[in-house]
Amino acid sequence: MRLQYPSNVKIIKLPCTGKVDLIHLVKSFEKGADGVCVVGCLEGACQFTKGNIRARKRVEEAQRILDSIKLGGERVQMFNLSSSEAPLFVKVISEMTEKIKEMGPNPIKTALKKAA
Amino acid sequence: MIVAKRKPIEEIIEEVQAYDKILLVGCNECVTVCEAGGKKEVAVLASALRMHFMNQGKEVKIDEITLERQCDHEYLEELRNQIDQYDVVVSLACGVGVQFMAEKYMNMPVMPGVDTCFMGVTEERGVWSERCQGCGTCMLAKTGGICPVSRCAKRLFNGPCGGSTNGHCEIDKNVICAWQLIIDRMKNLDKLEDYEALVPIKDWSTERAGGPRKVVREDVMQ
Structure with missing residues (x-):
């Protein structure tokens, strides 16, 4: 199955979404990311028991922080997919990309470009 | 901490x-x-x-x-x-x-x-609860190691008040009655007879109400 997902999406592989820390999410926006999708296994299917549940809580905290600095908490989202759901992966990633496009670029990225 | x-x-x-x-x-x-x-x-x-x-x-x-x-x-x-x-x-x-x-x-x-x-403990990751109010005169020896100053809403020293119901405090059903904990602990230690002993009036002058406090130890001072 060779499916196409938006080419502007960069994938960072991790052994488990439980490895994703709040600082990783916040820093990615400071470095100019327009949006971040954390894609973990289905709830209840984590090989490390709670990795994806923990990741979701961290994503929610990152959303609160982004909202509090008026960057838009919706720029970071958590999705739970099984590894066999490639079409669904493409669907959620494409929808997220569209959503971020509607929100516009990360203003930090614009500020960084101006400063450079 | x-x-x-x-x-x-x-x-x-x-x-x-x-x-x-x-x-x-x-x-x-x-x-x-x-x-x-x-x-x-x-x-x-x-x-x-x-x-x-x-x-x-x-x-x-x-x-x-x-x-x-x-x-x-x-x-x-x-x-x-x-x-x-x-x-x-x-x-x-x-x-x-x-x-x-x-x-x-x-x-x-x-x-x-x-x-x-x-001042409190880590009950579990993400949950911390109070254990000490630094009253300056520790009475844990008399209460089975459980502090009625920090854990009883009324800071009672001689048993629970009438608001204790099924082991919980009347201020919040999620708060365990400190005196229930003390009595359970004394039972475990086989020291329930200590519960009968009246605790004298506490010296509150060492507590915060006496103003900012200071500890001085001459023997370690330089």
């Missing part, structure tokens, strides 16, 4: 809005354990503040450092040679650290980065 919780970012932004060079100072002790003001929380706050100011089009220098402690001279002295580069310091230590920093660097505005809550 001293338990603190993170301040809302909006409140910290309000504190530092007027400044251009900000130093965020974390503390490696209690506030690191309760995940309110350690190195990681400093990094997250610094990142959020940088983005806030960038978003506003304001150029602000934000640096981070985490000291071993902020309640001892020698660690606060580590800032001596660099603190003048900044307009304001945000200390993510407990209220003790914030005040000691302010005392040491008289000309530097020092803002609190956390809300200091109480």
Whole structure:
């Protein structure tokens, strides 16, 4: 199955979404990311028991922080997919990309470009 | 440990809005354990503040450092040679650290980065609860190691009040009655007869109500 997902999406592989820390999410926006999708296994299917549940809580905290600095908490989202759901992966990633496009670029990225 | 919780970012932004060079100072002790003001929380706050100011089009220098402690001279002295580069310091230590920093660097505005809550324990990760109010005259020997000063809403010393129901306090059904805990503990220790002994009136002069307190030990003073 060779499916196409938006080419502007960069994938960072991790052994488990439980490895994703709040600082990783916040820093990615400071470095100019327009949006971040954390894609973990289905709830209840984590090989490390709670990795994806923990990741979701961290994503929610990152959303609160982004909202509090008026960057838009919706720029970071958590999705739970099984590894066999490639079409669904493409669907959620494409929808997220569209959503971020509607929100516009990360203003930090614009500020960084101006400063450079 | 001293338990603190993170301040809302909006409140910290309000504190530092007027400044251009900000130093965020974390503390490696209690506030690191309760995940309110350690190195990681400093990094997250610094990142959020940088983005806030960038978003506003304001150029602000934000640096981070985490000291071993902020309640001892020698660690606060580590800032001596660099603190003048900044307009304001945000200390993510407990209220003790914030005040000691302010005392040491008289000309530097020092803002609190956390809300200091109480002396307590980690029940589980993410849950901290109060155990001690530092009343200055510990009576844990008489109460099976469970403190009625910090854990009983009425600070009763001779058994529970009438509000204790099924082992829980009347102020909140999720709060366990301290005296239920004390009696259960005394049963376990086979010392229930101690419960019958009347606890004399406590000397409250050593508590906070007597004004700011100080401990002096001549034998270790230099």
